[in-house]
Amino acid sequence: xxxxxxxPKYLFRKEGQNVTLSCEQNLNHDAMYWxxxxxxxxxxxxxxxxxxxxxxxxDIAEGYSVSREKKESFPLTVTSxxxxxxxxxxCASSIGGQVNEQFFGPGTxxxxx
Amino acid sequence: xxxxxxxxxQVPVFExxxxxxxxxxxxxxxxxxxxxxxxxxxxxxxxxxxxxxxTLVKGINGFEAEFNKSQTxxxxxxxxxxxSDTAEYFCAVSVNAGKSTFGDGTTxxxxx
Numbered sequence: 001x002x003x004x005x006x007x008p009k010y011l012f013r014k015e016g017q018n019v020t021l022s023c024e025q026n027l028n029h030d031a032m033y034w035x036x037x038x039x040x041x042x043x044x045x046x047x048x049x050x051x052x053x054x055x056x057x058x059d060i061a062e063g064y065s066v067s068r069e070k071k072e073s074f075p076l077t078v079t080s081x082x083x084x085x086x087x088x089x090x091c092a093s094s095i096g097g098q099v100n101e102q103f104f105g106p107g108t109x110x111x112x113x
Numbered sequence: 114x115x116x117x118x119x120x121x122x123q124v125p126v127f128e129x130x131x132x133x134x135x136x137x138x139x140x141x142x143x144x145x146x147x148x149x150x151x152x153x154x155x156x157x158x159x160x161x162x163x164x165x166x167x168t169l170v171k172g173i174n175g176f177e178a179e180f181n182k183s184q185t186x187x188x189x190x191x192x193x194x195x196x197s198d199t200a201e202y203f204c205a206v207s208v209n210a211g212k213s214t215f216g217d218g219t220t221x222x223x224x225x
Contacts, residue, residue: 004156006156031211033212040122040217040218041217042203042215042216042217042218043157043203043215045212048211048212050211056211058212088154090156090157092156092157096211098145098207098208099145099162099164099207100145100207100211100212100213101147101159101162102147102157102159102205102213103159104149104156104157104158105156106155106156107154107155107156109154
């Protein structure tokens with residue numbers, strides 16, 4: 001079955017540690033996205049990538065980093081510079097282009113203790 | 114830049130009643146519009162989309178939406194809701210190639 005996988009489902013880290021969230025897709029999509037979701041605030045775009053080896057900052061990129069070395073993978077690193085990292089993180093992908101229908105993974109809930 | 118406003122943060126309804134979730138957008142150019150549904154602790158799933166053509170769009174689970182260009186709205190409707198429709202619903206618009214703008218979401222709670 002084609003789809004997007006995110007791992008792990010739940011992640012706990014100590015304050016000050018960097019952590020990397022995994023996102024893999026086998027839909028052959030060119031574009032991939034990372035969103036942060038907090039209660040009552042909808043989805044906020046962190047980073048997006050329209051093609052391999054290229055990515056752009058979204059609305060809340062500070063304290064995060066990404067890479068796009070392979071078409072099917074778009075890992076997100078939450079660095080110690082992110083002041084409030086506890087949130088639900090969603091990865092998505094799309095074919096690319098203007099229509100931008102997005103397919104979402106199941107999400108990773110990160111809790112920083 | 115485009116923006117999306119979901120006019121109701123929470124909508125409680127009784128089972129088998131009709132429901133409308135309201136979405137307005139702003140954009141100076143043509144848009145593509147989407148409604149997504151999110152069940153607790155899950156990712157989003159596409160309900161329906163408007164790309165062009167007929168302004169009445171039908172989606173999964175009995176939902177439909179009507180694109181109104183003059184009012185810049187894309188309201189989501191269902192004539193009779195079920196308990197299983199309890200979820201959060203997001204309206205989204207894409208204009209620029211490469212990304213979408215999402216509304217803040219509407220929590221639909223269906224009561225028995």
